[in-house]
Amino acid sequence: MTSRPRIRIGVIGFGWMGQAHTRSYLRIPTLFPERSYDPELVMISDASAERIEQAVESFGFPHGSLDWNDVIANDDIDVVCICAPNMLHEPIAVAAAEAGKHVFCEKPVGGVPAQTVRIEAASRAAGVTTGVGYNYRWAPMVQYAKQLIEAGELGEITNYRGRFFSMYGADPMGLLSWRFMLGEAGHGVSTDILSHSVDLAHMLVGGIERVVGTGHTFIPERPLPKPGGTHYDRGEPGDPTGAVENEDYFGAMVVFDSGARGVFESSRSIVGPESQCAFEVYGTKGSLKWNLETMNELQLFLSSDAARGYTTVYAGDRYPYHGHFVPGDANAIGYEDLKVIEDFEFLSSVAADRQHQPGFAEAIDYVSVQDALLRSWESEKWETVSRLAPR
Ligand SMILES: NC(=O)c1ccc[n+]([C@@H]2O[C@H](COP(=O)([O-])OP(=O)(O)OC[C@H]3O[C@@H](n4cnc5c(N)ncnc54)[C@H](O)[C@@H]3O)[C@@H](O)[C@H]2O)c1
Incomplete structure (x- = not known):
């Protein structure tokens, strides 16, 4: 043993x-x-x-x-x-x-x-x-997208679209949980789900040089929370309400360090999308699209095979990590499997006594962009991203 x-x-x-x-x-x-x-x-x-x-x-x-x-x-x-x-x-x-x-x-x-x-x-x-x-970095199809981009299969990256549209705050009867309060959550979607979208872009395309963005709160009041509930719980009409203290929506245009252009949108009060953490990467030789709602699929277009149009690539054990969970092709893995990969990799870094990625240095990469976005929301102008800590 x-x-x-x-x-x-x-x-x-x-x-x-x-x-x-x-x-x-x-x-x-x-x-x-x-x-x-x-x-x-x-x-x-x-x-x-x-x-x-x-x-x-x-x-x-x-x-x-x-x-x-x-x-x-x-x-x-x-x-x-x-x-x-x-x-x-x-x-x-x-x-x-x-x-x-x-x-x-x-x-x-x-x-x-x-x-x-x-x-x-x-x-x-x-x-x-x-x-x-x-x-989301650890999804096998996201890892495969990274491999394709790094191998130059898409050519030079020209533009990127990232979004995280979640329904968790779409119902005005959704309770005023800690996520809606400045003192417990900090900012709204710019702190919460937009961080995933920008982190994925950092991993796939690289750093961001400047941004212009704006936020908004669409649902300004919600029923007060009940003890022991989750942020998916609902109140009833007539329940006492309180004020939402941070933003429901943030949208941005960006210029990457490479010169590529990008757009990001995130909303927690959107009707239709359910958990759309998604990206599209466009290059001079091809493009690809991924969406958490169909996390075991990647849409891939290569100009060398243009007649085929976009091809659906199904996750399977020939892609990173997938075979640890299920053998063969197109047997799906799920959300919590990404947490297992994340924890396996983090503990492997601890065991090897080395710094880990993504670690707090990558958290700084994101909040440096967030800081510029918040300044831009205020100034209504393009703002430069300055890294908030030494690398
Ligand atoms: N990576 C992801 O996809 C993802 C998804 C959801 C949440 N999150 C993050 O995870 C964190 C927790 O979110 P969650 O959805 O699990 O929230 P949650 O509300 O489900 O759980 C938070 C827990 O913290 C406990 N808590 C509150 N005050 C505490 C204290 N003083 N000491 C100890 N425990 C305390 C609460 O009782 C509750 O059980 C947040 O930072 C959130 O942004 C990440």
Whole structure:
């Protein structure tokens, strides 16, 4: 029997993401036999006693605490995985890094750019390995798109279209969860789902030099939340309401460092699209399109085979990571499988004692663009992207 060093993990926040990461840690040994470590669940923290109970009873954490400081103070923890609301990322991530723990933080790593800057500075000073939850990078068809672009199959990239259209705030009866509040989420979609779109563009096309953009809040009031609910829960007409404090929509035009042009749109209150994290990449010799709603497919057009038009490429075990989950062609994988790949890769970086990508340096890449976008919304002019921390 192979004996592997253990990587001991504490998870903070046991909602959607905390549970998804925990399931990933449990699945890594069954899916990645080549791993050089074994993940071990050590401690869970959540503000809700019921969620701690669920984590202990059903997921196998031996300990839980209502106070996240107990995770930081625990000497038997190597990695802290932060899945609490955005504005809590800073105190937790800074304390974890200062305690010498490796830190995985869900995107966007802080609710406003200044927080991301402070988190990245603290983790760089501490010399710990960092990771960020830009999980769409890991989809096999997105990895294949990256390979095609890097191999020059699309020629020189001329323009890029990125969007993240989500329905989660489309119903005006959707509750005023933490995501709609400045003090808990920070900014709206520019902090939340737009970060995924721009991160994918950074990975596929490279840095962004200048931007012009604008935001808007379409649904200014929502029913007040109920304890223990999720951000998919609904209120009833006549329920007491409160004000939405951040933007529902952000749209932007950009110029990449390469000279390529791009457009981005994100909305959380759109009717029709359900979880459309999507991109189109156009080059001088071809183009490709990907959409999370059909994440096991890539649309590919190559001018060398123009008569065929766009071709649908189905994900299968000949593409990166896919065969870890299912063998053969066109047997689909799902959303949480991307989290497993993400956690496998992050823990592999921890085990190898190397910096990880995407880590907090890549979180800075995004918030530097976000900072320019927010300035542009205010000035109504093009703004230059200045990197908010040294590389
Ligand atoms: N990568 C992705 O695709 C993705 C998807 C969803 C959310 N996220 C990110 O993950 C993070 C969490 O989002 P979620 O959807 O899981 O939210 P959620 O509301 O489902 O869960 C948040 C959890 O944090 C807990 N919490 C609140 N205050 C706490 C405290 N002081 N100490 C410990 N726990 C506390 C809440 O009780 C809740 O269980 C956010 O930063 C969000 O942006 C990323």
